[in-house]
Amino acid sequence: MEEHIVRILNIKQVTHDVKRFQVAKPDGYSFEPGQATEVSVNSPEMRNRKQPFTFTCLTSAPYLEFTIKIYPERKGVTASLDRLNPGDELILRDVWGAIHYSGPGVFVAGGAGITPFLSILRDLDDKGKISGNRLIFANKTRADIIYEDYFRNLLGNDFITILSREKAEGYAYGHVNGEFLVENIPDFSKQFYVCGPDAMIKSVVGLLGELGIVQKSITIEL
Ligand SMILES: Cc1cc2nc3c(=O)[nH]c(=O)nc-3n(C[C@H](O)[C@H](O)[C@H](O)COP(=O)(O)OP(=O)(O)OC[C@H]3O[C@@H](n4cnc5c(N)ncnc54)[C@H](O)[C@@H]3O)c2cc1C
Numbered sequence: 001m002e003e004h005i006v007r008i009l010n011i012k013q014v015t016h017d018v019k020r021f022q023v024a025k026p027d028g029y030s031f032e033p034g035q036a037t038e039v040s041v042n043s044p045e046m047r048n049r050k051q052p053f054t055f056t057c058l059t060s061a062p063y064l065e066f067t068i069k070i071y072p073e074r075k076g077v078t079a080s081l082d083r084l085n086p087g088d089e090l091i092l093r094d095v096w097g098a099i100h101y102s103g104p105g106v107f108v109a110g111g112a113g114i115t116p117f118l119s120i121l122r123d124l125d126d127k128g129k130i131s132g133n134r135l136i137f138a139n140k141t142r143a144d145i146i147y148e149d150y151f152r153n154l155l156g157n158d159f160i161t162i163l164s165r166e167k168a169e170g171y172a173y174g175h176v177n178g179e180f181l182v183e184n185i186p187d188f189s190k191q192f193y194v195c196g197p198d199a200m201i202k203s204v205v206g207l208l209g210e211l212g213i214v215q216k217s218i219t220i221e222l
Pocket of ligand 1: 036051052054055066067068069070071073074075076077078079112115221
């Protein structure tokens, strides 16, 4: 597997626990919206610890971008990423991933599971093809919502949020369940894209099955 050592260009705080990293793009390196690569911090103690992260920039951008939720308590790759500064280095590897756009539909994301959809929706917007897509974004609280203003502007009434640990006006409350899906999905004949914590993917895919959605209309990361 080829390894690419890349320099961090800039780091931006996106939410209280999510950071955006823009890094130099190696010559000839390319990806499709929704794809990821395994990333390590280029330091002697961390260079062999890898985690996959999704590219969140446009494919045409002159840099690469990752949007990463930090788990300081786990002492894993993201805790190490949290300590980095512009000029420090990451190691990137091959590009892979099962999530790709196969037509208009409903995106259901939980927390940092938004990242492949951020990439896909940005790409659709760039191509003037955003219409016909809806995003259901589940989070614990309003403070956890990644790029809320961006999605609201992009999707208008097709941006639907649900919070599990905060009651707030204009936001649904609870977990995504069958009733919520029926209320918020006007057309079940389109594509479905689901990404988030494993338990959420399992639950939402099960609910979609109960609502008669065939497996081939549902895209998830395997
Ligand atoms: C295809 C793909 C794409 C992804 N893209 C993104 C992305 O774009 N952005 C993003 O933020 N994430 C993304 N992820 C998730 C990411 O790869 C990591 O799993 C996540 O960031 C955690 O990595 P970590 O090294 O910090 O912690 P981990 O390696 O998960 O944890 C380190 C240690 O902490 C302990 N631990 C693990 N889980 C828990 C827990 N629940 N509670 C307490 N302790 C625990 C274990 O001892 C573990 O060894 C993606 C995952 C996949 C599969």
